[in-house]
Amino acid sequence: MFAQGTPLDLTYSFPFYRFSWLRRxxxxxxxxxxxGLSLQIRNAQITFADRKGDLLREEQDIGPVPAFKVRLxxxxxxxxxIGLEADGMYAPVRYINGSDSDVEGAILDASLRAGRDLEQLPGAVYLNLRYLGGGAEGTSDPGQFGDGYTENWLHFLILTLGMQAHVF
Structure with missing residues (x-):
């Protein structure tokens, strides 16, 4: 679809919303x-466009991602x-949903936090180290433009100095 050497604008977007339930x-x-358990709703969008605006290839997939959750x-x-909170899941898709897709995926969102409660204010200050990563690799249904193979793994490490207020 795109000739070799074509300048491209690429977009890889993966916003998500997560709902969790915990049992103490x-x-x-x-x-x-x-x-407990978490349910993440993700919206994967991958766009390839030539810089002239003549060619565009876009794939979008909205779907649920279940995960296990722990908090200490x-x-x-x-x-x-100190505290730890993590949501994670590993999924060999073929064995979970019985499909012919030979795709494996995983997510891990883990946060390690250390803090101090404030005496004058109802709240705390903290230092948080968070790892957010995941992705997928394998072959699913071949599309019109490719063989169906994907490999995308993203890894982020985030350091935060923060303050929380206890309002209620």
Whole structure:
């Protein structure tokens, strides 16, 4: 479709919304442990366009991504604490939905947080290290423009210094 050497504008967009449910298994004044499930609705959009505007190839796929969830919180000393929260899933698609697609996918959104509760204000300050990654590899239904093979893995590491306020 695109001649070799054609200048392209590329877009890879993967916005998502996630809904989670947690069940508290352990709770005390010094720690808590929760496990549960998440459902992520993702909208994958990949666009290739030549810079003249004559050729365009776009693929879009909206779909659900189920995941497992865990959350831990532990007080360390006085008003200091650490926490971990993670949503993750590995999916060999062929075995999950019985299709002929030989695609494997995964997501992991893991956050490690350390903080201190504030005495003067109802809230806390914290330092958060978050890994957000995932992708897919394999061959699904061949389309009009290709053989159906995809390999896309994204890895992000985010460091945040933040403050949270307890309003209610």
């Amino acid at each position: 298994l352990s709770h005390s004044p010094t720690h808590s442990f929760e496990i 919180h532990r007080s360390i000393h006085d008003s200091y604490w």
